[in-house]
Amino acid sequence: MSALIECENLCKHYDGKQALNNVSFQCQAGEPIALVGPNGAGKTTLFSILCHYFSQSSGTVKLLGHSPGDRQLHGQVSALPQDAQFDPAFSIIKQLNFLAQLQGFNKKQANLESLRVLELMELTQSVNSLPSELSHGMRKRAAIAQALIGRPKLVLLDEPTAGLDPGNAKNIRQQIAKLAGETTFLISSHNIQELERLCDTVLHLEHGQLKQQINSRSSIHEDVSQSFITIELESVDQALFIDRVSKMFSVANVLSENKNEFVIGYDGQSTPDFDQHLLKNLADNNWKYRRLIKGKTLEEKLFS
Amino acid sequence: MQTSHTLTPPSSLANMWVLITLELSRAFTSRQGLIYLGAFSFFSYLFINYGVIPFAFSRAEQGGTMLGAIFQNYYSMATYGFPILCLFLAANQTGPDRERGTLRFISLRCSRDEIFFSRFISQILIQLIYIAISLVLLVALTTYQQGYDANSLPSALLALINIGTVIFPFVALMALVSVLVKQPRQATFYAGILWSLSSILMGLIEEYVPVLAPLNILILGMQFSDLNELVGASKMSLAHVAFIQCGVLLLAGRFLMGRKSL
Numbered sequence: 001m002s003a004l005i006e007c008e009n010l011c012k013h014y015d016g017k018q019a020l021n022n023v024s025f026q027c028q029a030g031e032p033i034a035l036v037g038p039n040g041a042g043k044t045t046l047f048s049i050l051c052h053y054f055s056q057s058s059g060t061v062k063l064l065g066h067s068p069g070d071r072q073l074h075g076q077v078s079a080l081p082q083d084a085q086f087d088p089a090f091s092i093i094k095q096l097n098f099l100a101q102l103q104g105f106n107k108k109q110a111n112l113e114s115l116r117v118l119e120l121m122e123l124t125q126s127v128n129s130l131p132s133e134l135s136h137g138m139r140k141r142a143a144i145a146q147a148l149i150g151r152p153k154l155v156l157l158d159e160p161t162a163g164l165d166p167g168n169a170k171n172i173r174q175q176i177a178k179l180a181g182e183t184t185f186l187i188s189s190h191n192i193q194e195l196e197r198l199c200d201t202v203l204h205l206e207h208g209q210l211k212q213q214i215n216s217r218s219s220i221h222e223d224v225s226q227s228f229i230t231i232e233l234e235s236v237d238q239a240l241f242i243d244r245v246s247k248m249f250s251v252a253n254v255l256s257e258n259k260n261e262f263v264i265g266y267d268g269q270s271t272p273d274f275d276q277h278l279l280k281n282l283a284d285n286n287w288k289y290r291r292l293i294k295g296k297t298l299e300e301k302l303f304s
Numbered sequence: 305m306q307t308s309h310t311l312t313p314p315s316s317l318a319n320m321w322v323l324i325t326l327e328l329s330r331a332f333t334s335r336q337g338l339i340y341l342g343a344f345s346f347f348s349y350l351f352i353n354y355g356v357i358p359f360a361f362s363r364a365e366q367g368g369t370m371l372g373a374i375f376q377n378y379y380s381m382a383t384y385g386f387p388i389l390c391l392f393l394a395a396n397q398t399g400p401d402r403e404r405g406t407l408r409f410i411s412l413r414c415s416r417d418e419i420f421f422s423r424f425i426s427q428i429l430i431q432l433i434y435i436a437i438s439l440v441l442l443v444a445l446t447t448y449q450q451g452y453d454a455n456s457l458p459s460a461l462l463a464l465i466n467i468g469t470v471i472f473p474f475v476a477l478m479a480l481v482s483v484l485v486k487q488p489r490q491a492t493f494y495a496g497i498l499w500s501l502s503s504i505l506m507g508l509i510e511e512y513v514p515v516l517a518p519l520n521i522l523i524l525g526m527q528f529s530d531l532n533e534l535v536g537a538s539k540m541s542l543a544h545v546a547f548i549q550c551g552v553l554l555l556a557g558r559f560l561m562g563r564k565s566l
Contacts, residue, residue, distance in 0.1 A: 052411065081409075083405055090326075095409075102414050
């Protein structure tokens with residue numbers, strides 16, 4: 001079975017700038033995939049090539065075994081392109097019906113399918129509105145709705161929650177998590193915590209190059225001799241905490257880059273139940289924790 | 305539950321029909337489309353009632369029937385008027401959709417060829433409907449003022465075919481220019497420039513490199529003066545000029561559309 005996405009030595013340069021430089025990776029269908037990187041890293045360029053908005057300068061790309069733009073991919077691959085807007089002349093439902101018909105739905109089915117995806121995005125009250133009558137967030141949700149028409153196999157989402165209020169951002173995350181079984185999402189975002197919650201595989205682009213491809217939920221990329229626990233505490237004396245935890249058996253180091261958040265490195269082989277000891281230590285010192293993560297956070301994995 | 309995996313992928317023709325119906329809906333049911341249609345009908349009425357029919361009297365006095373003179377006047381106006389109208393009405397084929405990113409939604413569901421050619425066909429149909437409206441007005445006003453003439457409907461049908469043929473390359477020109485620019489006004493401006501410059505260039509070529517003179521078949525409107533000399537069905541003897549020009553422009557437009565970033 002072919003990979004869902006397969007890129008080999010992908011290069012793109014325009015206006016004298018190398019936007020992508022020898023990017024190679026493979027992703028299988030399944031849990032959502034994150035695409036992270038700073039502004040200008042090449043994320044949108046990669047998205048645009050995958051969607052066939054333009055072609056690569058060199059290298060090969062395959063989606064579901066086909067080149068981008070291939071007729072076989074119509075309706076199977078969908079996207080929320082960055083900054084794409086609906087036609088201002090037609091209502092949202094009319095445009096979604098039109099797009100559904102292009103995917104092979106007849107008029108009646110298209111209408112039902114459009115209503116289904118609008119309901120997922122909590123937009124049933126706005127089906128007959130013109131795009132200009134919707135807020136920025138509603139337009140974005142309508143654009144995500146169009147990407148879900150026909151339950152495509154692969155959906156590319158470029159900054160899906162940027163500009164949305166927390167409630168709607170949460171709904172979109174929930175919908176992505178719910179649909180993840182039938183559709184594979186490739187999500188580009190600057191919101192690392194959001195990606196950490198949603199995605200298994202993380203593609204880290206920087207300066208047009210693939211810096212790393214990691215599994216956000218496993219620790220296989222970590223040094224086998226050292227395990228990590230990330231803990232966020234309520235108000236605490238930072239120096240005191242580091243001092244006391246450092247003295248615990250098997251602890252190698254305690255680092256803190258954010259206020260009240262600590263990454264504890266320890267020998268997991270000799271102390272597999274270190275987390276239990278740590279919790280006891282917290283209780284003995286009357287320290288209250290907010291969050292405890294076995295391993296490093298995605299942010300730590302990517303940027304430390 | 306139907307999904308894209310279980311549905312039969314639509315054929316190119318089915319996709320083009322969906323694309324065409326949306327464009328027709330934009331032209332004839334949207335607010336802006338209805339405003340254009342109303343304005344066009346009003347100005348057509350003025351041209352026909354105060355231009356085409358009154359000036360036919362003097363032409364008829366020189367020989368021929370009144371109906372023939374009316375249609376000759378109509379041809380003189382329409383042969384130049386509709387191509388110029390095309391530069392405005394057919395200017396928004398793909399540019400605005402590309403500018404706002406709407407083509408990104410569409411291009412994931414159908415090919416660029418389907419988009420390009422369906423937009424072209426839509427504009428041809430829209431222009432044909434505009435021409436038909438002007439001819440309905442012409443026949444109605446002629447019948448009202450001159451009485452019923454059995455030749456009026458066949459003449460109107462022939463005019464629809466003749467003027468329809470004339471506008472093909474102009475719609476194709478707008479399809480091509482629309483691929484290159486983002487705004488309809490830019491498309492109209494560049495099409496006008498292109499049309500004027502190509503005429504000047506061909507004039508120079510005919511003067512200084514006469515061996516290349518046959519290339520003037522590519523100049524839009526080069527057949528207009530000859531068309532006005534011909535009468536009725538004989539005008540179709542120049543139809544090949546419009547179709548050759550249209551073919552060349554569509555090939556160029558399709559080539560550019562395939563390579564343009566969306």
